[in-house]
């Protein structure tokens with residue numbers, strides 16, 4: 001798909017755009033809405049990076065630094081498994097004090113405590129942080145992740161790929177080309193991952209389209225992305241001032257454009273944590289087919305103002321989905337249907 005053609009989609013009337021996205025969505029998934037039972041664990045908020053949009057990392061607007069120990073993390077994952085969670089989603093800040101081996105010891109401990117839990121861990125930003133800090137190749141880090149039990153990679157750290165804008169909002173973080181390279185190397189190892197985009201801050205529609213097209217090109221090559229997650233920027237407790245938050249029309253248009261441009265990625269996730277449950281449900285009619293999961297505890301978006309700290313009850317989520325006229329489908333982390 002050409003850049004101009006993709007950008008022009010935004011000029012369509014919301015409902016015409018939504019109908020186009022819905023056609024692709026229904027061809028893939030009919031009236032199914034996917035969710036999973038998962039537990040988010042964020043081991044530390046002490047970070048060497050200074051991303052302007054982040055309310056999670058410990059700084060003067062969030063003066064509560066913490067680090068969990070390995071035992072605590074393993075016990076948290078095991079307790080979540082006992083309650084029915086099938087996935088541990090473990091991502092954190094870039095903390096040099098932990099040391100390289102800590103990560104792999106922690107993953108092994110999680111797998112020992114909850115052998116059948118799906119371990120989705122390490123954003124490409126964390127892989128890059130470890131590679132740079134300990135002078136290792138991306139390949140070495142990825143191979144150690146596999147050896148210590150990581151099953152798939154989440155989509156975080158992508159933010160916005162445009163290099164000039166990226167320098168402004170998260171200059172110290174993984175470079176765009178490296179984010180893509182790390183996922184490519186992961187896919188070459190036969191593993192799956194997700195991709196994301198942070199939108200609704202100082203980027204333009206053109207930046208979003210550029211981002212989507214770079215992901216589309218990598219997916220053409222590897223087929224390794226399971227899902228794309230457009231993450232709506234949460235505005236509180238951080239250092240990125242915006243004039244006005246996006247309205248629902250622009251948010252839904254962005255989800256619909258994502259569905260159309262990324263027609264080679266099966267799933268579009270409307271992450272309820274950032275969107276609210278309301279809008280995440282509405283998004284199911286504009287191209288999305290997934291809500292993410294029950295989460296149990298959320299720290300990154302809620303630190304920046306989202307009302308998502310406590311997760312959501314499964315029965316409640318299923319009834320909301322059914323009430324909206326869709327079929328709720330519990331899935332595992334790689335989208336096998338469970339029930």
Ligand code: V47
Pocket residue numbers: 053054055056153154155156157158159194195196197198229231232233234235236238271274292300301304
């Ligand atoms: O990359 C940071 C984002 C991401 C803010 O793969 C913010 O299934 C909004 O990637 N407002 C991490 N977002 C979360 C993430 C994710 C979430 C759910 C599912 C999956 C998946 C991945 O959180 C970061 C960054 O883009 N973030 N600050 C903020 N103020």
